[in-house]
Amino acid sequence: MVSRMKEKFVRSIFFLTAFFAVIVVAFILLFLLRDGYSIFETVGVLNFLFGTIWAPAQVVPSYGISALIIGTLLVTLGAMVFAVPLSIGCAIYISELASPRMKSILKPATELLAGIPSVVYGFFGMIVLSTFIRITFNIPSGQTWLAGSILLGIMALPTIISVSEDAISSVPREYREGSLATGATRWQTISRVIVPAALSGIAAAIILGIGRAIGETMAVIMVTGNTAIVPNPIWNVLSSVRTLTGTLGIETGDVAVGSEHYHALFGVAVVLLLITLIINLSAVAILSHLRDGRRAGRAKRSWLHIPAFSPIREKLLPYSRIVLLALITLMLFAIGLWEVALIIILAAAIWHYGRDRISRRHIEIFAFGCVIAATVAVLAILAIILGYIIINGLPAISWDFLTQGPTDLGRSGGIFPAIVGTLYLVAGAILIALPLGVGAAVYLVEYTREGRITKLIRTGVDLLNGTPSIVFGLFGFAFLVLFLDIGVCLLSGMITLALMVLPTVIRTTEESLKNIPQSLREGSLALGATQWQTIKNVVIPPAIPGIVTGAILSIGRAAGETAPIMFVAVVFSTRFLPTSLFQPVMALPYHLFILSTNVPGSSTNKYGTALVLLILVVAFYSVAIVIRNHYAKKARG
């Protein structure tokens, strides 16, 4: 009897941890709406959305966000123009052409690209990329739409590469063999059978990449120039633009709480959240639909039915190649490589009129050349960013730099309090997120069948995962700092970061629990063990490497984030370490952000801070990747 009670109790605890994600999403929506609602009332929804002038600081303030929405869309669109051809090329190379050894280098390399903190990207973009653009085009400032798009494109690469690589790799081997057996070349097989078969997965990858780009804040603030105007003419990539996220990042820190401007910012956050939620949910719907279809062997009909085959798509497919080519050409035009773009147009013309005369062997060589070039470009981007920061940052690193507090606004002195602050923040975040996340995953995998409740919880996790980091920042500010009156302090930062990394912990744990063979559970249950005993003794122990990997990835992610903590936990400069959870701290990413945007003449320390942050985050990622690969190998035997 007692044990029955205990089982029930344990089960309900797990249920609560799992339901927590849903509660958080509800709270985020609730608090954003609570603070944003009044602007919709005073200004009017339509005026707010379609008003052209965003001027909250004027004597007669104006709150129209259409320029911000257009800015967000343009920057994202530009990012995709760069990212889509590169990532699809790279994904094709990794899944179809690379040798297993090459694969084992390329996959971690792209993951590393995902690990670089956005503020480091922003820093690089601000110093290298925008300078390059300023000089190349001979314009007064390189902080432009173009710079933002290139940078966001780079940041979206890893997402698109890994999801589409997954999609291409899971095209059944039979298709490949069937095509080759008719005498098709490898490239014909790839371009006519494999990529079309993986198209839905690739579409989902691109949508996820779009979601990543729209939600990004810090990098965008640092390179787009942040002028709330619509580019004139609309395709002028050298114009400065401002995004929704950028507006939140810049203005939330200075706004008077409770003012009309404050409410307007929350209104912006609501719009941003809705856009990203729609985008992420549609990507998730496509992917889960694909997964179900694969499992059941036959796709069931749903509102978002994407069949493996449709007559319309078959007719459209030839055009997709033309569109892709047009995108590449546009990209080259945009970055000023007129000559290359002209060559491509010329080549396309030759192709169109003379393709029957070019042997398919030559076409294959050319296509593989392009695919390899895309891969090399991705690797080169990684190498340039890492190399630049390492070379310029190393001279700044010294014992004093690592162990002293900052002086003269961070121009001299060290970054010790920032390092400690960041470590405190991530330690606290993971202490909160780990039990909640593991509990949720255990509930989802072990305690329930798939049903309405798990669907709700999973949707909650997906939504949380797609929420832009700046929105977490605003939520933390509105809920923790103001509503609960905890104040700007370490604890608020820990909780905010914990909420942000929660989906990562849940997902990785879920993955590793699912990999535990069912027979182990049955073996234990058949001996008369209770469910909880089985979970505790049989299921969790072999899943620990996976859980640890997830935790470390989360730590890495949390350590690099700026947007969620900048309104809730950090100060720019303090000589002292915090003595309680209720004091604010310094943090590396925020320190780097302020040094590079607000403190002129801090160049050595700037590079040093970037390097330390990069090393810290990359170290976490590398450890996680090594652990995962080690155990993945072991599992395969």
Add this chain to the structure above:
Amino acid sequence: MSDTTIISTRNLNLWYNEKHALQDISMEIEKKKTTALIGPSGCGKSTLLRCFNRMNDLINRVKITGELLLDREDMLSCDMDVVSLRKRVGMVFQRPNPFPKSIYENVAYGPRVHGTNDRKELDTIVEKSLKHAALWEEVRDRLDESALGLSGGQQQRLCIARTLAVEPEVILMDEPCSALDPIATAKIENLIEMLKEDYTVIIVTHNMQQAARVSDYTGFMYLGKLIEYDSTTKIFEHPKEDLTENYITGRFG
């Protein structure tokens, strides 16, 4: 090697990593006849079949030695264009594997990749191939529909039509009926009977009755070796080797 031989092997050996999967295979395959390869699971019959159009190239760390000729041409030489080889030697797989395209596009796929883009020409090829594969009557009104909507047996005949569309000299069939029900199997067997007039067919099968029914020649393989290879009547009525007799009479395998 006589004029009626299309494929011949001498001392063909194949290793997967360390595993010696084919050992000293020597055989000559007759033009426009049906040859069956039988033997217990894992005996190497599919591996041998996949040598004939070099599908084993797709697997890493495969080593092949010995001689393998297609119409007196060395199939294993580096000069051999694998792609055009596969045009001459088509293959039908164990599980029907139509592409996720329309019925029409599945059949037109081969001609298209070999450079035929003219719609009328393609229409003719598609109709001819589907007729040849005894599928035309069943699908003529729904050529634009998904190939994945066909039944298993229809899918397999579609795959045969897809192979016929490139007009190969040899058709390899890797247990083409093992995923099909008896009625669909009978249809495929009839089809093989008809194909013999124009094509050389090499079929791997688990089913000895099937080998006896459809083939002119039969090779019995065991543990990577070709134990006995002769006309089907001889193999089934007067096998020379005890091993063959034991297998055929069902004493093992």
